[in-house]
Amino acid sequence: MTDTSFPAGDLLKGKRGLIMGVANKNSIAWGIAQQLAAQGAELAFSYQEALEKRVRGLAESIGQDFLIPADVTNDDEMEACFKTLQARWGTIDFLVHAIAFAGKDELQGSFTHNTTRLGFQRAMDISAFSFVDAAKRASAIMPSKENGGGAMVCLTYLGSERVVPNYNVMGVAKAALEASTRYIARDLGPEGIRVNAISAGPMRTLAMAGISGGKTLMKTGKDWSMLKEDTTMEGVAGAALYLLSDLGKSCTGEVLHVDAGFHAVGVPDISEDE
Numbered sequence: 001m002t003d004t005s006f007p008a009g010d011l012l013k014g015k016r017g018l019i020m021g022v023a024n025k026n027s028i029a030w031g032i033a034q035q036l037a038a039q040g041a042e043l044a045f046s047y048q049e050a051l052e053k054r055v056r057g058l059a060e061s062i063g064q065d066f067l068i069p070a071d072v073t074n075d076d077e078m079e080a081c082f083k084t085l086q087a088r089w090g091t092i093d094f095l096v097h098a099i100a101f102a103g104k105d106e107l108q109g110s111f112t113h114n115t116t117r118l119g120f121q122r123a124m125d126i127s128a129f130s131f132v133d134a135a136k137r138a139s140a141i142m143p144s145k146e147n148g149g150g151a152m153v154c155l156t157y158l159g160s161e162r163v164v165p166n167y168n169v170m171g172v173a174k175a176a177l178e179a180s181t182r183y184i185a186r187d188l189g190p191e192g193i194r195v196n197a198i199s200a201g202p203m204r205t206l207a208m209a210g211i212s213g214g215k216t217l218m219k220t221g222k223d224w225s226m227l228k229e230d231t232t233m234e235g236v237a238g239a240a241l242y243l244l245s246d247l248g249k250s251c252t253g254e255v256l257h258v259d260a261g262f263h264a265v266g267v268p269d270i271s272e273d274e
């Protein structure tokens with residue numbers, strides 16, 4: 001059964017892909033998964049061990065049963081994950097990377113004073129390098145260009161381009177993720193594999209709860225946006241559908257902002273009487 005707010009169709013009929021990063025029903029990866037499934041895709045889910053029960057329940061609710069444990073910091077698990085995919089499906093057509101992590105202490109106050117060597121390395125490893133690693137492994141089992149190639153998306157945030165209070169080391173990791181997206185896109189372009197990033201506005205998820213002042217980020221994300229509304233899961237999932245299906249045919253190396261226009265605002269509204 002698929003959530004009715006995600007339009008159904010057959011844009012991804014016959015396509016198979018890996019979703020990395022479902023933690024619960026609020027996860028961006030889960031919104032994207034529902035949209036892709038509603039368009040006919042067959043999905044595999046990789047997850048952090050402790051989350052198996054929850055991820056299994058969600059996957060089964062949309063008729064999917066292919067789950068693979070994979071902590072992105074563990075080379076053996078990553079190797080096994082893509083081997084398992086290849087053994088069952090042979091090839092995959094798309095990859096969704098919706099994974100990030102930084103310690104709570106590093107997501108508050110002064111970036112300069114609160115960022116430790118270990119915290120920096122961990123944020124970069126989990127939030128940026130893991131996409132490079134997953135892209136390398138996924139591209140090895142994607143069809144040739146003549147047979148349709150493939151597509152990948154990762155999730156990023158405006159804190160990579162602008163200073164966002166408390167986002168700190170995660171902003172630096174997202175800048176690395178976006179740059180990696182462009183380099184991967186160039187490497188894999190000749191193989192017919194498109195690689196893009198979605199820069200989503202603030203959304204109420206577990207990851208967001210870890211950022212100090214998340215409520216203010218949510219409120220300004222809406223109040224200062226052009227649309228005067230929160231970023232919706234439907235909007236982000238729709239962008240993923242565009243980028244991962246043939247609708248996104250000529251699009252690669254792109255960071256697509258899906259944030260109700262917030263990223264393009266220079267100065268928030270000024271009232272007439274000022």
Ligand code: NAD
Binds near residue numbers: 051073204
């Ligand atoms: P979430 O907490 O639901 O998802 C984060 C996921 O990362 C979880 O599934 C978690 O298991 C996974 N993860 C963390 N460390 C891992 C590891 N070592 N190995 C494997 N998986 C690991 O939160 P979300 O907001 O859905 O985050 C998904 C992506 O979207 C992240 O890249 C996040 O930075 C990005 N994003 C979120 C927002 C937002 O406002 N929520 C905005 C823009 C971008």
